[in-house]
Amino acid sequence: MSTENEGTAVPAVPPAPSSAPAAPPAPAAPPAAPAPAEAEQTLVHGAVPQPEGSAPRPGPDPATTPMPATPDAPAPAQQAYAAHESAPSQGGVGWPPPPPTLPSYGGGGHGGEPWGAPQPPAPRRRAGGLIAAVVAAALVAGGIGGAIGYFAADREDNGSGSTTVASSNTPKDFKRDPGTVAGVAAASLPSVVTIEAQGNDGEGGTGTGFIYDKEGHILTNNHVVASAASGGGKLSATFSNGKKYDAEVVGRAQGYDVAVIKLKNAPANLKPLSLGDSDKVAVGDSTIAIGAPFGLSNTVTTGIISAKNRPVASSDGQNSKASYMSALQTDASINPGNSGGPLINSAGAVIGINSAIQSAGAGGMGQSQAGSIGLGFAIPINQAKNVAEQLIKTGQPVYPVIGASVGIQQGSGPGGGGPSATDGAQISQQGNASQQPITPGGPADKAGLKPGDVITKFGDMPIDSGPTLISEIWTHKPGDQVPLTYKRDGKESTVTITLGERKGDSN
Numbered sequence: 001m002s003t004e005n006e007g008t009a010v011p012a013v014p015p016a017p018s019s020a021p022a023a024p025p026a027p028a029a030p031p032a033a034p035a036p037a038e039a040e041q042t043l044v045h046g047a048v049p050q051p052e053g054s055a056p057r058p059g060p061d062p063a064t065t066p067m068p069a070t071p072d073a074p075a076p077a078q079q080a081y082a083a084h085e086s087a088p089s090q091g092g093v094g095w096p097p098p099p100p101t102l103p104s105y106g107g108g109g110h111g112g113e114p115w116g117a118p119q120p121p122a123p124r125r126r127a128g129g130l131i132a133a134v135v136a137a138a139l140v141a142g143g144i145g146g147a148i149g150y151f152a153a154d155r156e157d158n159g160s161g162s163t164t165v166a167s168s169n170t171p172k173d174f175k176r177d178p179g180t181v182a183g184v185a186a187a188s189l190p191s192v193v194t195i196e197a198q199g200n201d202g203e204g205g206t207g208t209g210f211i212y213d214k215e216g217h218i219l220t221n222n223h224v225v226a227s228a229a230s231g232g233g234k235l236s237a238t239f240s241n242g243k244k245y246d247a248e249v250v251g252r253a254q255g256y257d258v259a260v261i262k263l264k265n266a267p268a269n270l271k272p273l274s275l276g277d278s279d280k281v282a283v284g285d286s287t288i289a290i291g292a293p294f295g296l297s298n299t300v301t302t303g304i305i306s307a308k309n310r311p312v313a314s315s316d317g318q319n320s321k322a323s324y325m326s327a328l329q330t331d332a333s334i335n336p337g338n339s340g341g342p343l344i345n346s347a348g349a350v351i352g353i354n355s356a357i358q359s360a361g362a363g364g365m366g367q368s369q370a371g372s373i374g375l376g377f378a379i380p381i382n383q384a385k386n387v388a389e390q391l392i393k394t395g396q397p398v399y400p401v402i403g404a405s406v407g408i409q410q411g412s413g414p415g416g417g418g419p420s421a422t423d424g425a426q427i428s429q430q431g432n433a434s435q436q437p438i439t440p441g442g443p444a445d446k447a448g449l450k451p452g453d454v455i456t457k458f459g460d461m462p463i464d465s466g467p468t469l470i471s472e473i474w475t476h477k478p479g480d481q482v483p484l485t486y487k488r489d490g491k492e493s494t495v496t497i498t499l500g501e502r503k504g505d506s507n
Contacts, residue, residue: 184288184348185300191273192290192341193237194297195220195247195261197228204228208291208341209237209261210273210350212388216266219388220340221355222252222259222323237263240298251391254505255399256474257314257323257355258379258387259340273342276349278380281305281328289332289354289376291341303332303374309461311468312377313408314356321505322408326471327377328352334376343378352378383475400478400499403442404428404449405435406466423462424454424487425469447497449486456492457485473499 176182191211195218198204207224211217218237228235229249238244245267250260285305293299307329315322330343334354343352358375390398406425427444428437429451437451438444455463458472459482476482478501485494 178348179346181288181300181302184344184346185290187348188273188288188290188342188344189240189298189300191271192298193218193239194292195224195340196234196236196238197225198234199227199230200232204234206292206295206337207339208337208354210290210340210342211270212260213272214270216263216270217250217388217392218247218261218263219353219384220259220261221353222254222257224340225249225252225259225261226254235261237261238297243267251395251397252505253387253391253397254321255323256379256383256387256397257325258353258384258391258397260388260391273344274347274349275381275385276345276347276351278328278351278382281308281345281351281380283308286346287330287332287351288344288346289330289334289338289341290344291334291338291354293333293335293337295337299338301333303330303376305329306331306375310377311465311471312356313467313471314377322467323355324467324470324474325355325377325379325383326475327356328380330376330378331374332376333372333374335372338376350381352381353384354378380475386477396504398478399502400473400476400480401442401502402444402473402484402497403439403500404444405431405437406455406469408466423464424456425463425466426454427451443497443500447484447495449484449495449497450488453486453488455484455486457483457494459483 176186178184178187193209193211195207195209196204197207204227205224207220209218209220209224212219225235227233229252235247235249236244237247246264247261248264250262252259283305287303287305289301289303291299305328310327310329312325312327313322314325328343328351330352332343334357338354341354342350343354345351354376356377357372358377360371360373387397390396405428407428427449431437438449455469457463458469459476461468461472463469463472476499478499480499481496482499483494484497485492487493
């Protein structure tokens with residue numbers, strides 16, 4: 001961190017001489033040039049290396065964790081997690097440093113020699129003296145201007161003719177345009193709620209949600225309400241005006257990390273947020289995130305869309321099941337407690353649900369950071385909307401499937417995973433006691449896929465891992481026909497696969 005004058009020595013300016021000197025002063029030798037102060041150094045963190053052999057769209061780390069609601073006690077940080085955990089304070093003592101001393105021109109204008117005091121006549125006209133006089137005159141001239149400005153602004157109104165114009169307060173008719181951050185925030189905040197969830201054991205946390213319809217349905221993350229979903233749990237939603245309502249879970253989709261809750265005794269004046277089209281989002285578009293980071297309700301942060309179709313596998317650490325998304329990546333500050341909140345574009349429309357962040361990993365003192373590092377991930381609203389409609393209608397999610405089991409390791413090709421493996425998602429060679437690697441009569445079986453095949457492309461998207469494949473499959477609907485490219489014995493082939501369906505999160 002630096003300031004404009006930091007690391008630069010400011011030479012002192014000699015004060016103007018007295019108005020009535022006793023005798024002309026003798027010429028003074030030019031002062032020695034001050035030694036420049038050592039510039040302060042600022043450490044810049046090194047870039048995170050990328051794995052070799054990654055495909056155009058690198059797959060997520062299976063250990064990536066969604067942002068959970070802010071808990072009562074900090075949870076261990078994971079590579080990417082739901083926004084619910086606290087980060088250690090990193091404040092320092094003695095920062096920032098005091099500002100550098102500035103020169104006082106012409107006596108400073110308050111006490112000492114008067115501004116613009118006359119200079120004594122020089123005893124001899126020499127080149128060096130002339131240069132010094134010119135420099136002094138320039139500094140004193142600056143002091144005179146400053147003194148006049150101060151006098152004009154500070155004087156009493158003793159007569160007419162003053163040209164001083166005082167700055168006015170904000171005009172009463174000042175309005176913020178709808179497209180500004182302030183305008184979007186003002187319109188959106190009344191439709192965003194802070195969710196408090198508590199389980200039977202007393203554990204829970206804080207997250208965010210937003211009004212989905214006038215019936216009182218609220219869209220949020222599954223991991224925000226999971227602790228209260230079991231019998232006896234408590235759930236409430238608080239609006240930006242402080243009004244609090246009890247709520248109940250309508251349906252949850254653990255794989256999508258989407259949930260719908262409903263207000264009990266919902267007010268009649270609910271205003272749902274407008275939903276945008278996440279398929280039309282472009283990298284560089286402005287974003288606004290609203291949530292309750294670390295329990296600080298009604299917090300607004302801004303950024304841009306950093307990337308699209310980012311495959312992310314996340315887990316809240318409470319069970320072995322993971323959630324998968326082909327996410328919108330944003331650098332808007334997202335922290336524990338932002339989970340379930342809206343990611344909004346400059347038009348005020350929701351384009352995503354803030355769900356996960358990438359953590360910085362272990363710190364140098366054996367601690368882990370659990371705060372924003374500019375890598376936040378949101379579920380595209382087009383996908384979240386489809387899931388929400390399913391949950392409202394039936395209470396359970398529907399997943400598109402290909403009817404085949406794949407490895408979840410990064411680079412899960414024939415090489416067994418790791419940098420040397422062939423990029424792609426490999427269909428398992430063997431199944432387990434309850435499931436075969438390819439479901440007989442399922443979509444993959446009908447398309448001619450075999451155990452050991454490596455899927456390298458799904459639709460238009462390159463596939464580099466099992467999580468990437470799952471993320472892409474779940475952007476579609478059951479019944480969609482999608483081209484699929486795979487490798488078998490070094491030969492590449494493309495087939496069209498018709499997606500099947502799976503209901504619920506039991507499998």
